[in-house]
Amino acid sequence: MPRRPGVRCQVAPPTSLALVLCILIAFAALLSPAAADQPAQQEPPGESPPSESAAEGASSGKGATHKAERLLRRAEHEAEKAAKTPDEAGGSGSPASATHGVGGSGTKASRQAARAERAAQRAARKAAGSAPKEDAGAAAPAAAKGKGGERSREERRHAHEEQRRKSGRESYKEKQARIAREAREAAEASLGSQGSTGKVTPPTAVAAAGGLAPSATPETKTAAVGSGARAVQGAKTVRVPARAKRRRHAAGAGAASGSAPVAALSTAGEASAATGAGSAAKPRRHAGAKRHASAARRSSPLVTTVTRIIGVVPTAVWLLMGALALAVLAFATSSRLAERRVRRLDRQRRELLEDVGLLQAALLPELPGRLGAVATTAAYRPASGPGAGGDFYDVFALPEGLVAIVVGDVSGHGRDALPHTTLLRYTLRAYLEAGLDPREALRAAAPALERQLGGSFATVVLATYDPRERILTYSCAGHPHPLLTGLDPGEAIIAASAPPIGAGRPTGTRQTVLAVPGGALAAFYTDGVIEARVEGELYGQGRLAAELERLSSGEASAASLLDRVAEQTDRRPDDMAACVIGISGGDEAPRIVSEQIELDGREAGHARASRFLAAAGVPQAEIGRVLSAARAIAADHGSALLTIEAGEAEGSPRLTLTHDNVAPLRARALARTQEVAL
């Protein structure tokens, strides 16, 4: 039993290890959605710069630049108007309207164009260098001037354009527009496939692609289609210098020429070039952010791998892992609590049993080992369960060298039985010390004890041994008869045994007197000894008697007797107590001298009495007569005491019927005391 907590402690570390593991898994499960989200959250800032950069581009120009821009835009607008005029006159096939058609096909494209324009203006301003104001100022009047003057030229160009279209060839701008469209579609397609992973914000990507498209060459297009947004970005970054040059050129042309057609052309061209420039400016920054992100990602391959793995694990598996982790956590917690509780209960139980054992041991006196010529030993083995407690014994010296023995068993166990045990032991001892015979002591003490037992009952055997007379006298109350070596246990008459104390019936009604002429061992024991089990079978009185015989040749102690019983039995549900009295002497075997029975009117009429008389060797013919005489005495005096003395020789026993009961016993006890005093 003390090893149990140790075993639990050994079990505990794996449990705590599992607990820690589970907590880790739970943490991983908790963190993983965040980890999976992170790329998606990081991506937008990287992809969104188009709008951001456009806004930056717009705001980066300070006061003067703004003015120049405004002027330039007005010039462009006017140039556009000028260009439109012939369109209106000459039908729908004008290049300007065609360009516009492409530009206005989608709001995205138009927004892109506006942004591109702005970026182009900035670029132009930068290219113009020191005097943007003058440039703008020059450009504006030129545009205003060229409003009507350049119409013929525009018409010419228009005619040329129409001619080319008729011949089946597409103009440069149409080609550009087509390429842009295709590139956008391709980019959209590739982004659409990327978008399924949820890592890229499609509008931004589309815008970027759309921005790139007008100036994208077929190779770029292929690249965009092939590797998606990143490849597109790469292409953008590569192209930037060339486009910047073109931008400068366009702006420079717009600024330097000072003529309306040029302005118109530049406006038309800017729709593509500036768009390209705007998009180029955007992605540059964008690509920078991207590079940062990719660099950060590249820096830790482990993180990348883990992130990828986490991304691959399905949500259901995450949920399952989470549930499992929670279950494990719950189990670990409950097992730990249960473990603690069990340990606590175990400790309490041990303490309680120790207490009971201590109290029990305190109640069980240490025997002197030898009382005169009699060796006295006693032993007690509590049951290893709820049966513990209730057995008691006592061996003490009486006047005239007599030895008194008390062995008993109180019903009930544990702490309830303990007070009763004490009560019985001391009460019975007092009655014996008062000089009463065992039967008389029981008979006198039982009514008083029954009142105090409160429903419990007790079996007990009281005995006295007179070493001078070599006489052993015992009386049982619902208790097994003692065993003596050399005496057949079957000789004891069990018919009409006295009931236990507290059963509601008069007890102390039986007494047996034995002569022990030679050496012998007398064993007094509780029912726990003979009710121990050997493979489910009762140990029994027979086995115990045999063991006592074996013991007589060796160490004759109660402890060794109980040890032998414990060795032979596999289950001992009740306490075991035993007292062994060693009487030294010759080989002569003990024998029953007399049997006594007290009969009240009811008992005298009961079959028990008849069986007792028959067992005592009273002839059947005598039984009826004896019993009717006993009834007659009981009617007058309450009860009749029948003593059956075995004759020296074989033959019918000598019967004595008296009206002996507790009242005359008192007188006799008194007389004996007087005798001693003399």
Add this chain to the structure above:
Amino acid sequence: MQAIGDNHGGTGTGDVAFLVTRKELARDTSLLEVEGDLDLASAPSLKWALADLQSADSRHVVVDLSRVGFIDSTALGVLVGAQRALDPGVRLAIACSEENVLRIFELTGLDGMFEIVPTLQDALGYVQGSTTAAG
């Protein structure tokens, strides 16, 4: 005889399964059929079965111990308690023909306290007043 199958619990005693079954033996008599060993472990089941019977109404009780192989002091205490708690006019009889059990009753001196008869018919006869204590 009407079996109501009121099982008062089967307590394993380690060796033999223990069972107390309550039946109605007659209009005013209940029967407790006990099966298995009556010891420290199974005695409480018998105690509660008897307590239920006695608290329910004033009926005669027959305890059938014919299929009991062993009875210890705790179980005897339960029977003693039941006997002493009987209402006036209510009788308790034990039907038993098992030698081991009869011997235990005799050894403890409790055979004089109970009406122990060999058959259920005898027990019913006793509790219903047609026979007197004959043993």
